[in-house]
Amino acid sequence: MKILTFLLLFLIINLTANGQDCSCNNDFSYVVNFIEQNFPGFDKNVTEKNRKDYEEYKTSIYKKINKVETKNECLKYLTYFVEYFKDNHTKMRYTGTSKPVNESSEKELIAFLKSIEYQDTETFKLTKNQLKQYPVNDIRGIYTSSDSTYTIAVVENKTAFRDYIGVVIESKTKLWMKGQLKLELKKKQSNVYEGFVYNKYHNPNYKTIIPFNDGFLDDIWIKTNKENRINYSVNSDKKFFHTVKDSTVLLRIPSFMEGYTNKIDSLYVAAKTAIETHPYLIIDVRNNGGGNSSNFNKLIPFLYTKPIIDSEVVELYATKDIIKLYEDEFNELMKDSTQVNTETIKAFKEGIQDLKKAKPNSFVRQGEDLDSIILSPLKYPKKVAIVYNSGCASACEDLLFKAKHSDKTILLGDNSGGFVGYGNIFTVYTPCYKLGLSCSTTRYSTQWQYEVIGITPDKKLDYNNDWIEQAIEILKK
DSSP states (O other): OHHHHHOOOOEEOOOOOOOOSSSSHHHHHHHHHHHHHHOTTHHHHHHHHTHHHHHHHHHHHHHHTOOOSSSHHHHHHHHHHHHTOSSSSSSSEEEOSSSSOTTTOHHHHHHHHHHHHHHHOOOOOOOOGGGOOTTSSOOOOEEEEETSSSSEEEEOOSSSSSSEEEEEEESTTTTOOTTEEEEEEEEEEEEEEEEEEEOOOOOOEEEEEEEETTTTETTEEHHHTOOOOOOOTTTOOOOEEEETTTTTEEEEEBOOOGGGGGHHHHHHHHHHHHHHTSEEEEEOOTTOOHHHHHHGGHHHHOOOOOOEEEEEOOEEEOOOHHHHHHHHHHHHHGGGGGOOHHHHHHHHHHHHHHHSOHHHHEEEEESSSEEEEEOOOOOOOOOOEEOOOOOOOOHHHHHHHHTTTTTSSEEEESOOOOOEEEEEEEEEETEEEEEEEEEEEEEEEEEGGGGTOOOOOOOETTTTTTTTHHEEEETHH
C-alpha cells in the first residue's frame, strides 16, 4: 500500500466525549483512555519493567487534578501526563485566544485583560535577592528577549513538574505585567531544559527541548550581562538563496514545506553549476521545521558516496478510533475532490481498507520494499557540511539520516528537534475544556530512539561564533 505522508500535518477531528459533569477529571480520563487505546508507541513507553511506575505517576497526577479549577491548570496536568510518552508529535494543545489584540484600542485591551488566558496566568512576587544577575553559565539571572520586548528573571522554584520559572520584570507590551510567569523550566540534562513557554497572548506551549548555552536560553532569551548578544545557533532568515565564497558554496533552505517546492527547485537549478565546480558545500537548515521529504531529493547526488539503503519500517496502528479518524478525514477531503490528487485518494482508500482487515490493536506495515538510492558519485563537491539546530525537525531530520550514509558529509551544530519516531497526526478534543490532543497514528521501527532527543551532530558548534565560518574552517581542515 502507498505510504500516507502527512509531515507535521495536524488533521483536526472533533472526537470529544459527551459528559454532563464538566471537570478536568473528565478531560484527564478522556486523554488517558485515548492514549492507552490509540498511541502507537504505548508499548515502548510502558513495559512490564516500568508499568508500576507508570501507574503511580498517573495516580499522582489524578490526585492533583482534583484541585484544578482553571483551563490553564488543566492543560498543564494533562501535558505532564502526555509528556510521559516520548513523542514530540503527541502533545496537548491549548485552544484559546489567538486573535491579534490592538493595544491602542482601549476596548480590545480591556477585553483581553478580562480573558481567561490573562486571568489564569500565574504570578510570582520576586524578592530583592532574586533580582540579581548571575554568571552567563548559570541559568539563573536576568534576561531580555531578542526583540527587547520583555525582561525576565529566571529563579529557582521547585515543584514536582518544574525547577525554574521566568518572571516578567518589565514589558513593553500592555498584554503582560510585572510578576507574571513567562516560562516554566524543568532540567532534563546538562544545558537542556523542557517546559512551558507563554506567547504574547498568554497561550502556553510545552517545549521538550529548551537549550541553555553560555547566556543564551532557547532561541530568544539573552542574559543582560552577555557582551556578545548574537545567538549564532539561530537562523530566522526565511529567504531561499545560495552564495559562493572562494571555494565554498552556501545553500540556505529554511523549509521543505510543499508550498515552497517551486522556490526550492529553482534554488537547486540556480546553484547546481556552482556546487558541481567547487570543492566545499554547506547546507544551512537551521530552524527548518520540515515539510515534504521529496523536497530534498535533489540534494542527495551532492552528498552521495555509496548506496543509501533505508530499511526503516513505518507501521500504522489499527484501532477503532484511528480507523474512524482516517475515514472522517477522507470524507472531508472528498467534499472537494478536485483539490486532491489521484495518488492521495488511492493511498487513503488502500490504507483504510488495510486497517479494517487488520486485527484490532495490531500494526499495518506501510510500503513493501527497501528504499534504496544508487547513483554515480560526483567529482564535486569534495566535502559537504549540513548545519542545523533544534529547529530542524521532521523532514529536515530525514535529510540528516540520509546524510549519515555519506562518507564526505559532516553534521554540524546542535541536536535536532527529535520529530522522527512517530507521525501521521490527528487532533481530538477533550469533553470539558476542549483542549486539543494531537496524537500520532504511525511509528518507525528504529527512528523512535531519536524521538525528543534529536540527532546529535558529528561536531557541536560554538554559540558565540558564526556557525557558517566555523563550518568553512572545519571543511578545509
